[in-house]
């Protein structure tokens with residue numbers, strides 16, 4: 343039996359525009375980190391301004407917290423979030439086979455996209471006042487393959503790939519517990535153990551991948567992620583380090 347982690351609040355909404363927007367609305371009223379889950383989102387968003395399709399029965403949730411520190415440290419929490427999703431899936435299914443983390447912050451199952459994470463920070467000053475970690479997991483239903491852009495990995499659901507029918511509330515409890523575990527490690531020991539744990543679960547490590555930024559495309563061997571979380575790619579023209587890109591296999 344997984345228990346809810348101490349110190350984290352939680353609210354469950356029937357419907358909202360986006361849990362990320364709800365996080366912005368309530369941020370100033372909170373006294374600690376808070377999970378916001380919604381059964382339906384009417385305007386869910388994914389990375390790079392894409393729409394996120396999440397039929398009811400999937401997990402749509404945002405964790406809002408006050409991270410302390412600058413933008414680089416805040417961004418490293420995308421790896422904390424990805425590890426938490428990975429381990430929550432293991433916790434609810436009892437198996438890790440076929441699970442992998444895709445840089446920067448997707449979780450794959452049997453080679454398809456099971457979950458996506460979108461980080462948004464807001465507030466005044468050099469430090470990040472608030473960090474919202476939006477997490478979508480295809481628990482019951484994957485969006486149709488033609489709803490994702492060309493070249494993107496096929497979406498998969500936990501139900502179709504494993505037969506496990508896990509409801510969003512149950513998954514959120516496992517996710518919140520796993521997140522708390524990795525957050526404690528991150529705050530206590532820094533990014534090193536997070537980086538090591540993420541690399542152990544990384545998809546296509548040591549293999550050829552293509553990285554597309556808004557302006558360039560690089561194909562090479564996925565060598566590692568560096569101490570900041572940047573992608574390290576060895577291309578025929580030398581090493582390339584990328585802070586942001588879309589990855590294609």
Ligand SMILES: O=C(O)CCCC[C@@H]1SC[C@@H]2NC(=O)N[C@@H]21
Nearest residue numbers: 360386387388389403458476478
């Ligand atoms: O593009 C991605 O892979 C990131 C998807 C993030 C989706 C989640 S669902 C909960 C939260 N609310 C949103 O509007 N988006 C995130």
